[in-house]
Amino acid sequence: MTVRIAVLGVGRIGKMHAEIIATKVPETSLAGVFDVNDAAAQAVSEELRAPVMTVEEMLASPDVDAVAVCSSTDTHVDLIERAAAAGKAIFCEKPVSLDLAEVDRALAAVDAAGVPFMVGFNRRFDPTHAAVQQAVASGQVGDPHLARLSSRDPAPPPIEYIKVSGGIFVDMMIHDFDMARFVVGSPVTSVYATGAVRIDPAIGEAGDLDTAVVTLTHENGCITTIDNSRQAVYGYDQRLEVFGSTGMAVSENPMKNAAMVYSASERQGSVLPYFFLDRYTDSYRIEWEDFARYVRDGGPSPVSGADGRAPVAIGIAAWESYRTGQRVAVDRG
Amino acid sequence: MTVRIAVLGVGRIGKMHAEIIATKVPETSLAGVFDVNDAAAQAVSEELRAPVMTVEEMLASPDVDAVAVCSSTDTHVDLIERAAAAGKAIFCEKPVSLDLAEVDRALAAVDAAGVPFMVGFNRRFDPTHAAVQQAVASGQVGDPHLARLSSRDPAPPPIEYIKVSGGIFVDMMIHDFDMARFVVGSPVTSVYATGAVRIDPAIGEAGDLDTAVVTLTHENGCITTIDNSRQAVYGYDQRLEVFGSTGMAVSENPMKNAAMVYSASERQGSVLPYFFLDRYTDSYRIEWEDFARYVRDGGPSPVSGADGRAPVAIGIAAWESYRTGQRVAVDRG
């Protein structure tokens, strides 16, 4: 059975999902696209040979099994409620909402309808990160004592985006909060956050940071450090490790290519992939394969509503810690 | 301008090319497909939404700019002659032919017609190997003194394939002969070959080897060693290096993933990609991008007829060396 998916919102990330659904995952097909920008919807429709639909049409159509909510964050919760009421399986881009009460409203609607629901934390599906998670989950590193994550973007997003993003802890580090929970295998109980504006003063003027460091404490006692930067000149730097009582599992960066040139004075190789799509190509494809399997076969969600809520709560606590200079307990719902 | 390409022969490799042409390279489109197995052609036609055509239709159609000759090796030369006469640009899978006189006949037809012609040595387009070639060509390693290439397949092909393949030196090592010429940047003048049957006695009974080692001498004095095995249990092993008067450039293997797990006794990571498509995905895409640019803009062929002929000549000399135990001069046309 092919899972027929309609994509709500075909901006940069939504269009990417639509392409993957249409051309790279045999278990899925693209049932239709919608965007508030009609020209954008039209263009994707033509390229991928799927109809433009209204939201109402998507939710009413018997030929749509699932919707992918890829519109702007402030529209997520309403769309989730409507899709749940229509009985559709739901994929929602991160974050579900910047507001915990709103997140809870969306999750309640999903629960009430009993529809499949998955949040788009694609990094969980990266084969290298996943190998770390599997090593930890299978006991190879023993009890986790320490974890480290570094996520550094190649370049900052536009200031207009920064202004509505919720800020670095909710917009960018949310991925790391999710990954910390995922690879350590334990909820986060408290957070200490610090940060700075080092790359672009305009980011500071917008009320945000571009450099941030967080220390998390997990329920199982593991202490995790995360650092983020909005600008790593050498590319998209994505590393994590878990250290435990019987070992360590590390996810190293892939390089653009594997060539090395040796001269009398140095050996020299390529830097990292620059673009998140190059780095995480496989993760997006595998994410949709897992979504299709989940919708078809049931079972627990690969990334559940609770997995969508927790990183938002950690991000909100991180902002509070940053402002107070104190460790802050995380709202665990 | 999109280059409209018809694919002649949609077995394993031809089907892969058709998919890339149709879906992954914006500069190309799939104009049609043909296969002696009509069901195969029909299946690819439906999946990729391109018409099934006869060879005659392809060569006559004004909507076909180029043909990709991906049929069985013994049909290549005739098809090249016909396509050249029809004025089509030609992409030909390796080898052009197992017979040098036949190769020369094909190249003569191409020359007479003045059509673009490129041979499908995809490894030249692998970013890691290409970085080695660029380092050498730009002088970073100085005069090449030594080169080493290892190509080891994850598993042998079927015996039926082996029997018509021309044998390991022409079927498999031909890629390395091409890469040796490409990365060293100099023609090959002589060859010494040895080999063995170590993996499957049936390969020996078919008159072939499954393990082979060759030493090449290049016109510029570089000495190159190549080893091939039909079965590397740890995956598809593809490495090369060029050592020269001022340095060395090395193409290392990528790994399946970049995770490492440390325990008290060892550190452990993944092995290599198993399948040539996983390893060389990028190379095939870039190959078609370069073909499209070449057809559109002219200039020298990325992999010329002479580049197609030389590795066949080296392979034939290698078989002679293997049989006589002596170094053999290469027929350089």
Add this chain to the structure above:
Amino acid sequence: MTVRIAVLGVGRIGKMHAEIIATKVPETSLAGVFDVNDAAAQAVSEELRAPVMTVEEMLASPDVDAVAVCSSTDTHVDLIERAAAAGKAIFCEKPVSLDLAEVDRALAAVDAAGVPFMVGFNRRFDPTHAAVQQAVASGQVGDPHLARLSSRDPAPPPIEYIKVSGGIFVDMMIHDFDMARFVVGSPVTSVYATGAVRIDPAIGEAGDLDTAVVTLTHENGCITTIDNSRQAVYGYDQRLEVFGSTGMAVSENPMKNAAMVYSASERQGSVLPYFFLDRYTDSYRIEWEDFARYVRDGGPSPVSGADGRAPVAIGIAAWESYRTGQRVAVDRG
């Protein structure tokens, strides 16, 4: 000119220094040894063919250019005062003292006497760490934004040692505080510390931690994270990195050996050197070469009194932060 060095205290670390001075550094010679345990002094004396001396004899002898203070920490300051008064050059093992006022008393004595003084932070002399420092100091990474250090011992020291050590932040992480200052190239202004007892409850009963994480803020705005564990089963794990506006410099772990074994399911290599002497052999030798050069030629101390004081102050602030859960400003003297 050979620098003639008398070693005060030949326990584990003092004996190691005596051996290096006597046999591995041509610019130094071993002038004599002293230990409160006379048998220990006698054994080292015989093995290294240097006389046993009293402290008084060392300080009075015209054949002693310098003393290496390697006795228990509580004796350092008195010995430094006496050696300074005697006009001897002084090498002092870390920490100078667990008490900042005592450190200041020692440094005042050194200043008053104008004798050469160097603190034994050997990691600064490790070629890999030093390459990171040089990359930062030469501007290759631009303005430092983030640094990460991990130091993990292969196994905890005896509980008796733990009890008098000053605790993990002063005994163990002091090396990382020094390295953070060294590689980032800027003083530390504040510290946030957390930690846990995960390896041995006896360490907790002794009032200490065995797992610790610290976030430092430097005067230049760099934010540094440090993690320590008393037990890494895979060996002595010593890594650091500095990330800045134009790049990143990383010090990776060396491995016990560079062999890799590939099978059908994994690739497998050795783990890390287990013992600090194996890991830091070169650093100890280079440390003494630099000390000899400094005593002979003058110039700034390779590791000055201020460099000895700062990490003690950071360690004391870290304990306060750990106890209060708040960020603490560092006493900068």
Add this chain to the structure above:
Amino acid sequence: MTVRIAVLGVGRIGKMHAEIIATKVPETSLAGVFDVNDAAAQAVSEELRAPVMTVEEMLASPDVDAVAVCSSTDTHVDLIERAAAAGKAIFCEKPVSLDLAEVDRALAAVDAAGVPFMVGFNRRFDPTHAAVQQAVASGQVGDPHLARLSSRDPAPPPIEYIKVSGGIFVDMMIHDFDMARFVVGSPVTSVYATGAVRIDPAIGEAGDLDTAVVTLTHENGCITTIDNSRQAVYGYDQRLEVFGSTGMAVSENPMKNAAMVYSASERQGSVLPYFFLDRYTDSYRIEWEDFARYVRDGGPSPVSGADGRAPVAIGIAAWESYRTGQRVAVDRG
């Protein structure tokens, strides 16, 4: 029991052995030194506090358990005969002789006397190479099919040395012939050799090559390729690998240090250790530990007389192959 060793010949390599024996291996002591250059013997004697002795004194002394024959190659066989007759254990630097009949005369004398005898092929004791050998010997790679060895010196020796060295196949590649036998675990039956003068015409004028490539066939069917260069500008390049039916074991190069610096355009690290002592420090120490254990406890020689003979025979066959252009069978005694 300490093995008391007298060193015959304290030129560069003999002096190094004397130092290791005297200061780095607790199981050995330096009983005395001899050199035809009396000043050289005197200098080493003073530095290492061991007496200068005549050969006669060494062989007659009850305080000498073993002699290390480190004099010029043409003196080895006579000294071995005399030492064997005197009942001393013998360590002989490679090669035993450039002449197979002479080698056989030495081995006959050793056999007749029944004294311990070991040849100084230090690379066998390198931990990384040894890990490869152990992986093969323990069956981890299955039946060896292919092996590759690269040995490249940082710079050529003086022409005067070249002239009396026996040439590249006997002087330099002899180490690789030994390592090929060692890691593959099977004797060599035939050899094909080629080479060139690429680095210094004076080497060619002296009748030698500076660049050489050899293909070996082993009794167990493994095919081994070796390349040598007298000048690798990036340091002392020493790699080997064995590929077999169930896996591969690889000995990679260590680097000078493990730092990497990332910029916007490249990542850059150190090159290789330049000097053979830096690269093989551990191997020399372990070699003497094994010699001491062998002399003390008996058992098979770590590097037997047959192990000393075989690489000379392969080297002689390589020169014949180079001259004739044909594969040559190896004299296996």
